[in-house]
Amino acid sequence: MKILATLSLAILLSSGFFSLEPPQQSQADAKRYIIESEGQWAASIASGDTTPLQRFLADDFLGVDTDGSMYDKQKAISDTRSSSQTFLSNHTNEVKVRFYGDTAVAQGSESWERRSPEPRYGRYVWTDTWIHRAGRWQIVAAEDVEVAEKSPTQ
Secondary structure, eight states: OHHHHHHHHHHHHHHTSSOSSOOOOOHHHHHHHHHHHHHHHHHHHHHOOOHHHHHHEEEEEEEEOTTSOEEEHHHHHHHHHHHTTTEEEEEEEEEEEEEETTEEEEEEEEEEEESSSSOSEEEEEEEEEEEEETTEEEEEEEEEEEEEOOOTTO
16 A cells, blocks of 8 residues: 555656646746836836845846946946936836747836936836746846937927
């Protein structure tokens, strides 16, 4: 009887009936999460809230800033904390996400308004590379371009 119970348990475990792995996220759910996270990153520029960045920036994250300099996760968090002194608002305009297995490329833009200096209005156009590892999606690389934009009233 013990052999039969052990054999039955082994069959159930190998069939995936009892899985120790978390359930896989659908591609639609992953896309929704990535788009939502990109919006949270944009909003954090004006709010100074670094909570979202701490969640979705990988520890080995590396970005290229609008001036061509490279920055890591800690610098992104530090800059975001102080950015609310500069930015009145920032929001995503569009985000397009494409999947390549456990990698996703998100490309989009966001519009901002600064307190000062000139230009007062502008856009960031960016590409972020997301990797699904250890059960979650995280950004491992980013590249940003700053584009001047007319005032919303012009």
